[in-house]
Amino acid sequence: MGAKERKRVPRAVREQEMLDAAVESFARHGYRAASMDDIAEAAGVSKPLVYQYLHSKEELFTACVRRESATLISAIREATGLEAGQVMPADRQLWNGLCAFFAHTAAHPHGWAVLHQQARTQGEPFATQVAVLRAEMVEVVTRLIGSAAQDAGCDGALAAREVSGLAHALVGSAESMAEWANSRQSDPPSPKETAATLMSLCWPGLENLLNGVRWKPTR
Amino acid sequence: MGAKERKRVPRAVREQEMLDAAVESFARHGYRAASMDDIAEAAGVSKPLVYQYLHSKEELFTACVRRESATLISAIREATGLEAGQVMPADRQLWNGLCAFFAHTAAHPHGWAVLHQQARTQGEPFATQVAVLRAEMVEVVTRLIGSAAQDAGCDGALAAREVSGLAHALVGSAESMAEWANSRQSDPPSPKETAATLMSLCWPGLENLLNGVRWKPTR
Incomplete structure (x- = not known):
């Protein structure tokens, strides 16, 4: 050419x-x-x-991190209806968000590896950009738990600190499962299967917590 | 002197x-x-x-990673009764393991930062050592889910692949919560509070899955 x-x-x-x-x-x-x-x-x-x-190589890497972050977070925001201000039940919203997250990370394994494995470990300015993405994912989940609590009529039953801890737990579990799913050489789960496993693991407990039901070590 | x-x-x-x-x-x-x-x-x-x-600096760092990995994993193994071959109910075992994990990472924040933030990002041979620690934590949780499945009389109901995904989800959520708890400047949760939040989030779903009850998107 x-x-x-x-x-x-x-x-x-x-x-x-x-x-x-x-x-x-x-x-x-x-x-x-x-x-x-x-x-x-x-x-x-x-x-x-x-x-x-x-x-420069640094600016090229920065542009990669920025693009991969932006497309991932916009896929999640669109699926959870946050872009359009849509209202949907909290479990549907979480399910849609997880499906979008696992579909995106499976379809863009290199982009996910850059964000999850490379960028946060190369010092500044990359680590800050990835921290911003992570904070946005935590923010989406925090809002979701907050609106679920309102739906359940138990607003205030969960302390803000515990909601923050739960959001970090959910984001951490999803990140870890995406890395696991992408690293499986044979028999990889589909994004929907991974999302269904995580929903089955987390939704019953989240629903309990929203209704003031906690696991107790003494029971 | x-x-x-x-x-x-x-x-x-x-x-x-x-x-x-x-x-x-x-x-x-x-x-x-x-x-x-x-x-x-x-x-x-x-x-x-x-x-x-x-x-050398590299050998010094390697010795740090090795020591911090060994003390963390042995705290978890001791708490879950794996060292002594103890038998206990699965929820008690998971609870003990999470309490030990969060107590250890709170008491050794620098050690946890070296393992979670520094070591896995500095290339070989450190990344491999941290991968070994992570594989050991996943292995502890995988055995725990396996024995819980036997207790529930539903051995085989969960595919090995899904058990592996669940173990990665649990380890990822615990890692993320430890980082969150250690980064809180004010009002940090106690290790037991963090463990109780994660048990409340994950145990009901895990118990459901062991009994063949799954979350379905259509309900």
């Missing part, structure tokens, strides 16, 4: 192709080991063009 | 003091930024003595 033909590809499209190649390379080799030469080659462009568009 | 008096401290004791100082420094500053000068000073010894005993 000649240089003239290449130029027909708009910059925005070309940048996305560079990010696709970069996400895969960072996921496979890690931030430090990934090479700009390989990324340029995989994107089908010259290395100077990568530098012209994304400036 | 004179050099003669220093010599009275046995090597094993001195090494533990070096590890104490190193764990705190690695947790506070990260593996790369932590300085051997500061670690030696905090341990009250000369830098050459640190190198004589632990050889």
